[in-house]
Amino acid sequence: MLKPLWTARQAMAATGGMLTGDLDWTCSGLSIDTRSIMPGDLFVALKDVRDGHEFITDAMARGAAACLVTDTSNCPGPALQVKDTLRALRALGAAARDRSSAVRIAVTGSVGKTSVKEALAAVLRAAGPAHWSVKSYNNHWGVPLTLARMPAETQRAVFELGMNHAGEIHDLANLVRPHIALITRIAPAHLEHLGTIEAIADAKAEIYEGLEPDGVAIYPADDPLAERLASHAKRSSAAFMLDFGRSAKAAIRMESFETGLGGSDGVVNVMGVRVPFHLAATGEHWAWNAGAVFAAAAASGLDPRQVAETLRTVDAEAGRGxxxxxxxxxxxxxxxxxxxxxxxxxxxxxxxxxxxxxxxxxxxxxxxxxxxxxxxxxxxxxxxxxxxxxxxxxxxxxxxxxxxxxxxxxxxxxxxxxxxxxxxxxxxxxxxxxxxxxxxxxxxxxxxxxxxxxxxxxxxxxxxxxxxxx
Known part of the structure; x- marks a missing residue:
C-alpha cells in the first residue's frame, strides 16, 4: 500500500490551519485545477485569475480527499481552513522539503530550462526515486506546488524556476533551498521588464542566493556573461562551482557535437571522464542542454556513463524543437x-x-x-x-x-x-x-x-x- 503524501494532521501542522469535517483524511496528491484533479488529491483553492473557492463542489465531486480553503461555507466535505491558501501551499512545500533527504536541483535560464529540467528528470528517475516539476510549473504557485507534491522518500528532485521581474528567482530559490543551482544560458528574454541583458543575468543569478551552504553553483562557460554569473556564485554560500560548455577550461567540456534530423551525437568530458552520447533530440542548442544535464548529474553524484545511457531515450517535447x-x-x-x-x-x-x-x-x-x-x-x-x-x-x-x-x-x-x-x-x-x-x-x-x-x-x-x- 502506498504511503500517503499528506495526512490531515501533517497538513494541519505544516500550515497552522484548522481541520473541519473528517479529521483523519489522507491525500495522495495536490491539485489546484479541477480539470486535472485525481481522486484522493487535496484541492488547493488558490485565488488567482479565478477564485478556486468557486470550484470546491466540483473538486469534491471529482474525488478530492479534502480542500485547502480560507472559507468553508461552500465546502461539502473535509477541509483544512487557513488564512491564505497560497501561503499555506508554500508552508506545505517547505515542510515537504524539510522532511525529505532528497538532493534538490534548481534550474533557471533564459533558454533551455524546461528542456534541461525534463532531461534531468529522466536521468534522476533512472537513478532511483525522483521528483520533478511538471510542464512549466516554475512560478509563484508552480514551485511551491511542486515542492508540496514531493514524497518524503524522494532521493533526487529537480525544480524549474522562472521569472519576469527581479526578485522572483530569489524568492523561489529560498523556498526550494537547492543543493545544486544551475543556469542554462542568458538571453534577452525579459528586456521589457529588466532593461538590459546584464540585469537579466543578475536576476537569473539570484538562484545562487538560495543555495544550501554545501551547495554547487553551475553556470555556462560559453555565455558572454559567464564571468558575471560566476561572480554572483562566488558571493553565494556555494561550496563548489562548475561550468559547462565548449571552452577548453570548462569542467564539463563538450568535445564534439553533431546534429541532424536523425538526432544528435557528441562526446563530453566530465572532469576527465570522456563519454560519448546520443540524443533523439535535434539542434545545436542541445549541445548546451546536454552539457548542463551532465553537469547537474555529476554534481548530484551520478556516473556520466549512466547519464549517457538514459539520454539515448530523451527527445525534445512538443513545441521545443x-x-x-x-x-x-x-x-x-x-x-x-x-x-x-x-x-x-x-x-x-x-x-x-x-x-x-x-x-x-x-x-x-x-x-x-x-x-x-x-x-x-x-x-x-x-x-x-x-x-x-x-x-x-x-x-x-x-x-x-x-x-x-x-x-x-x-x-x-x-x-x-x-x-x-x-x-x-x-x-x-x-x-x-x-x-x-x-x-x-x-x-x-x-x-x-x-x-x-x-x-x-x-x-x-x-x-x-x-x-x-x-
Whole structure:
C-alpha cells in the first residue's frame, strides 16, 4: 500500500490551519485545477485569475480527499481552513522539503530550462526515486506546488524556476533551498521588464542566493556573461562551482557535437571522464542542454556513463524543437520542426541554425515560419530584423512572417526569402499549409503569445491541409 503524501494532521501542522469535517483524511496528491484533479488529491483553492473557492463542489465531486480553503461555507466535505491558501501551499512545500533527504536541483535560464529540467528528470528517475516539476510549473504557485507534491522518500528532485521581474528567482530559490543551482544560458528574454541583458543575468543569478551552504553553483562557460554569473556564485554560500560548455577550461567540456534530423551525437568530458552520447533530440542548442544535464548529474553524484545511457531515450517535447514526419494528403512527407513554445533572439538563432543543418528531401526546401518575439522592449524592432542574416546564412529558402512585430523582419528580408506575411497566426495558417510540399523541412518558431503553436498543431495532425483543400 502506498504511503500517503499528506495526512490531515501533517497538513494541519505544516500550515497552522484548522481541520473541519473528517479529521483523519489522507491525500495522495495536490491539485489546484479541477480539470486535472485525481481522486484522493487535496484541492488547493488558490485565488488567482479565478477564485478556486468557486470550484470546491466540483473538486469534491471529482474525488478530492479534502480542500485547502480560507472559507468553508461552500465546502461539502473535509477541509483544512487557513488564512491564505497560497501561503499555506508554500508552508506545505517547505515542510515537504524539510522532511525529505532528497538532493534538490534548481534550474533557471533564459533558454533551455524546461528542456534541461525534463532531461534531468529522466536521468534522476533512472537513478532511483525522483521528483520533478511538471510542464512549466516554475512560478509563484508552480514551485511551491511542486515542492508540496514531493514524497518524503524522494532521493533526487529537480525544480524549474522562472521569472519576469527581479526578485522572483530569489524568492523561489529560498523556498526550494537547492543543493545544486544551475543556469542554462542568458538571453534577452525579459528586456521589457529588466532593461538590459546584464540585469537579466543578475536576476537569473539570484538562484545562487538560495543555495544550501554545501551547495554547487553551475553556470555556462560559453555565455558572454559567464564571468558575471560566476561572480554572483562566488558571493553565494556555494561550496563548489562548475561550468559547462565548449571552452577548453570548462569542467564539463563538450568535445564534439553533431546534429541532424536523425538526432544528435557528441562526446563530453566530465572532469576527465570522456563519454560519448546520443540524443533523439535535434539542434545545436542541445549541445548546451546536454552539457548542463551532465553537469547537474555529476554534481548530484551520478556516473556520466549512466547519464549517457538514459539520454539515448530523451527527445525534445512538443513545441521545443521536436522533429515530426508528417504525411501529405497528396502523397509524400515533410518534416515539421515544432519549436513554437517560446522564442527570444538567442533561441531563434539556435532554431534557425537547426533548420540550416537539416537536409530536405528530394525537391524539398528549408522553410521558416516565424512569429513575434515578445517582451523585448524598445529593442524589439532591431532584434526582429536582426534575424535576417541568420536566415540567409542557414540557406533558408522561404520565410513566412506572422505578427505585427515580425513585419519588421519581413520588410528587411531579401526578396527571394519573402514567402508571405500574415498579421496573426490565424491568418497565416492556410498560407503556410498551402505552400508546403513533399521533402520540405518546416520550422515553426515564435513566442507562446504569438499563437504559432496553433499552426504547428494543425500541421502536425494534418488538419491544416483539409482546410486548404476545402
Amino acid at each position: 521536436r522533429a515530426i514526419e508528417v504525411a501529405l494528403p497528396k502523397g509524400g512527407h515533410f518534416t515539421l520542426l515544432d519549436d513554437a513554445y517560446n522564442a527570444n533572439p538567442v533561441s531563434m538563432a539556435a532554431a534557425i541554425a537547426s533548420l540550416g543543418s537539416a537536409t530536405p528531401g528530394a525537391g524539398g526546401r528549408r522553410i521558416a515560419v516565424l512569429g513575434d518575439m515578445l517582451e523585448l522592449g524598445p529593442q524589439s524592432p532591431q532584434l526582429h530584423r536582426g534575424l535576417a542574416p541568420a536566415l540567409v546564412e542557414a540557406n533558408v529558402d522561404a520565410v513566412f512572417s506572422c505578427g505585427a512585430l515580425m513585419r519588421e523582419l519581413h520588410d528587411h528580408l531579401p526578396d527571394r526569402l519573402r514567402a508571405g506575411y500574415a498579421a496573426n497566426a490565424g491568418e497565416g495558417r492556410e498560407m503556410v499549409a498551402s505552400a508546403i510540399r513533399a521533402g520540405d523541412v518546416v520550422l515553426i518558431k515564435g513566442s507562446n503569445g504569438s499563437g504559432l503553436h496553433k499552426i504547428a498543431a494543425v500541421l502536425a495532425d494534418g488538419s491544416a491541409f483539409n482546410l486548404t483543400e476545402a
